[in-house]
Structure formats: structure tokens, C-alpha cells
Amino acid sequence: MRVLVLVDGSKWSQKAALHAFSIARGGGAKVLLFSVLDRKEVRAMAFHLSLRSENLEEMKRFEETVWNEMKKSVKDVITSLLELGRREGINCSFKIVEGSAREKILEEANSGKYDLVVMGAYGKSGKTRIGSLLEDVVGFIEPPVVIVR
Amino acid sequence: MVSVNRLILRKFKNIAGSRYEEILNSYRDFFLTEEEMVIPRFKSILIAIDRYSSNVPEGVFKLIEHYSPERVLVTYVVDENTCRLIRETLGEEDADKFREKETALAQESLYRVRVALKALDVGWEEEVVFADKTTHVETLMGKYDVLIIGKQYGLESAKTHHISPLVFRIVQHVAKPVVLY
Numbered sequence: 079m080r081v082l083v084l085v086d087g088s089k090w091s092q093k094a095a096l097h098a099f100s101i102a103r104g105g106g107a108k109v110l111l112f113s114v115l116d117r118k119e120v121r122a123m124a125f126h127l128s129l130r131s132e133n134l135e136e137m138k139r140f141e142e143t144v145w146n147e148m149k150k151s152v153k154d155v156i157t158s159l160l161e162l163g164r165r166e167g168i169n170c171s172f173k174i175v176e177g178s179a180r181e182k183i184l185e186e187a188n189s190g191k192y193d194l195v196v197m198g199a200y201g202k203s204g205k206t207r208i209g210s211l212l213e214d215v216v217g218f219i220e221p222p223v224v225i226v227r
Numbered sequence: 228m229v230s231v232n233r234l235i236l237r238k239f240k241n242i243a244g245s246r247y248e249e250i251l252n253s254y255r256d257f258f259l260t261e262e263e264m265v266i267p268r269f270k271s272i273l274i275a276i277d278r279y280s281s282n283v284p285e286g287v288f289k290l291i292e293h294y295s296p297e298r299v300l301v302t303y304v305v306d307e308n309t310c311r312l313i314r315e316t317l318g319e320e321d322a323d324k325f326r327e328k329e330t331a332l333a334q335e336s337l338y339r340v341r342v343a344l345k346a347l348d349v350g351w352e353e354e355v356v357f358a359d360k361t362t363h364v365e366t367l368m369g370k371y372d373v374l375i376i377g378k379q380y381g382l383e384s385a386k387t388h389h390i391s392p393l394v395f396r397i398v399q400h401v402a403k404p405v406v407l408y
Contacts, residue, residue, distance in 0.1 A: 079289055079290070079293060089256065089258050089259050092259050092264075093259065093263075096264070096265070096266050096267060097267065097404060099266045100266050100267050100268060100269060100294075101290065101293045101294060102293070103266060104292075104293050104295055106293075107293060162264070162266075166266060193286050193289065193290075194286070194290060199398075200256075208398055208399050212390050212394075212395060212398060213389070213390070216378075216389075216390065216407060217378065217388075217389025217390045218389060221286065222284070222286055222287055222290065222406055222407060223406070223407045224404055224405070224406050224407075225398060225404065225405045225407065226404050227401075227402050227403060227404060
């Protein structure tokens with residue numbers, strides 16, 4: 079069994095990875111921790127936080143700092159999960175890509191390489207309405223999907 | 228080897244000091260504590276099917292094998308409101324006919340699930356119930372660790388919705404992992 083876990087660095091995506099490890103612990107399953115970094119999120123954040131600044135260069139520097147921190151944060155979470163998984167004897171690896179989260183997730187999940195997709199019920203904003211996730215992503219994923227609470 | 232997550236948590240604990248508990252309570256949606264960073268074990272599974280979602284794919288049975296649960300319940304749910312409507316509009320006899328036909332269809336569907344489950348080394352039970360499709364599942368999930376349910380549960384047509392509105396409600400109400408196929 080090949081399991082794709084969607085990791086955005088949030089608590090819920092970490093729980094999703096732990097759930098996938100639980101499935102894989104019995105043996106024979108491979109787990110891929112998959113993360114999409116969306117530059118647009120950072121651009122929007124940098125723009126709104128730097129509105130008072132008249133210096134465009136400062137805004138760009140801020141955007142770069144936030145982008146690097148975002149990458150570092152996701153890598154830290156993935157490293158931590160990989161260590162835990164490997165300690166438990168689970169065959170796990172990771173893949174980080176850049177682009178639109180929805181697009182990249184659907185592309186990877188429906189590539190035919192996976193028997194199962196595991197994802198957290200919520201994202202980095204904490205507990206929100208699950209509906210949009212179901213409507214926008216889960217409904218379009220072909221393999222079975224585990225939504226972890 | 229100490230994991231990065233533990234290092235982050237330790238650092239966070241040191242910075243937060245005596246306010247750690249207070250911060251934990253206010254921001255617990257955003258990070259896993261050391262206690263939560265454990266691989267869970269799922270001992271019981273509920274599989275909810277109906278006339279629209281009885282075609283459980285082979286991959287789901289492989290998944291059940293990986294969970295290696297101690298008990299599995301397959302519940303086939305027939306909408307009791309439909310039964311009531313038939314009784315109220317067409318009479319008791321037609322309502323009985325409906326119940327008979329639905330029970331026969333349920334047995335046919337359960338047979339396929341039964342064959343697949345027999346091939347796995349798991350203990351399982353099955354039932355056919357006439358109930359409200361959402362509340363029945365939500366109530367049962369108080370006793371099970373994982374729910375397996377079809378995206379089309381409770382919905383005849385897949386053309387306008389990718390996920391049935393009933394499944395939407397169930398996923399939002401059940402605070403347990405849900406497998407959607």
C-alpha cells in the first residue's frame with residue numbers, strides 16, 4: 079500500500095502523518111509526506127503587513143524572509159516526522175513542491191501512484207469549517223481519503 | 228536522537244516558562260504537544276453503507292487489513308423517513324413491500340462485503356437498520372475509532388455533488404478519523 083500524506087506544517091497535518099504511520103506500522107506500506115509551498119500566500123501576507131512601508135525593497139526583503147521561514151518551518155516538521163517514522167521502522171520519504179496547493183495536491187494524489195491519501199481536517203488556521211476542504215479537494219481525489227481529526 | 232519537534236517544544240517550554248499551560252490552552256489548535264506526538268492505534272472500525280454506496284472498493288479492504296482492528300461493524304442503513312412516507316401515502320402493505328425489497332438489496336450488498344471481509348483475519352459483525360442515515364452513524368461512532376463511508380452515501384446522483392450532503396454533515400459531526408471512498 080502506498081500512502082500519500084498532505085503536510086502543511088499544521089498540527090492537523092502532523093496528526094495525519096501519525097495516522098499514516100499507524101497504518102504503515104503493520105508492514106508493507108510506504109508513506110510519502112507531501113508538502114506544497116504556495117508563494118502567493120507569502121506575497122499576500124508580505125503585502126498586507128508592509129502596507130505602511132513606502133520602500134518596495136523593504137517589502138520584497140520581508141517577503142523573502144517570510145518565504146524562507148515558511149520553507150524552514152515545513153522542513154522542520156517533515157524532518158521531525160521522518161525521524162519518528164523511521165525510528166518505528168516505517169518506510170517513509172518526503173516531497174516538497176512549489177505552486178498552487180489545490181492544483182499540486184490533486185495532481186499528486188491522482189497520479190495513480192497512491193492507494194490512499196491522508197490529510198488533516200483543518201489547516202494552519204486551526205479549527206475552521208471542514209466544508210470547503212471537502213468541496214474543493216477531497217471530492218476530486220480518486221483514491222480513498224482519510225480525514226484526520 | 229531527539230527530534231526537531233521535541234527541540235522546538237522544549238525551547239518553547241523554556242521561553243514560555245510558567246505561562247506554558249496558559250499558552251497551551253489558548254493555542255492548542257496550532258501545535259502538537261509531546262504527549263500527542265505518538266502513533267495511535269485504531270481498534271474498531273465502523274463501515275456505513277447504503278444503496279448508493281455499497282460498492283466498497285478493494286483498496287478499502289486492504290486498508291482495513293493494515294488497521295488490523297479487533298472489531299468491525301458493517302451497518303447497512305435504509306432511510307426510515309422514506310419508509311414512513313410510503314406508509315403515510317400508500318399504506319402499510321406498500322411500506323412492507325418496500326421494507327422487503329430494501330432488505331433483500333441490503334443482503335445482496337452485504338454478501339459482497341462479507342466475502343471480502345472473510346478473506347481478512349478480522350472479527351466483524353453486520354446489521355441492516357431502518358434509521359435516519361446521519362444520526363445512526365453519528366451515534367454509533369461514539370463506540371468506534373474509525374469510520375469508513377462512501378462519498379455517495381445517501382445520494383443517488385453523483386453528477387451535481389462530488390460528496391453527498393449527508394457525508395458532509397457526518398464528517399463535520401464525527402470527531403474521529405473518517406475514510407471516504
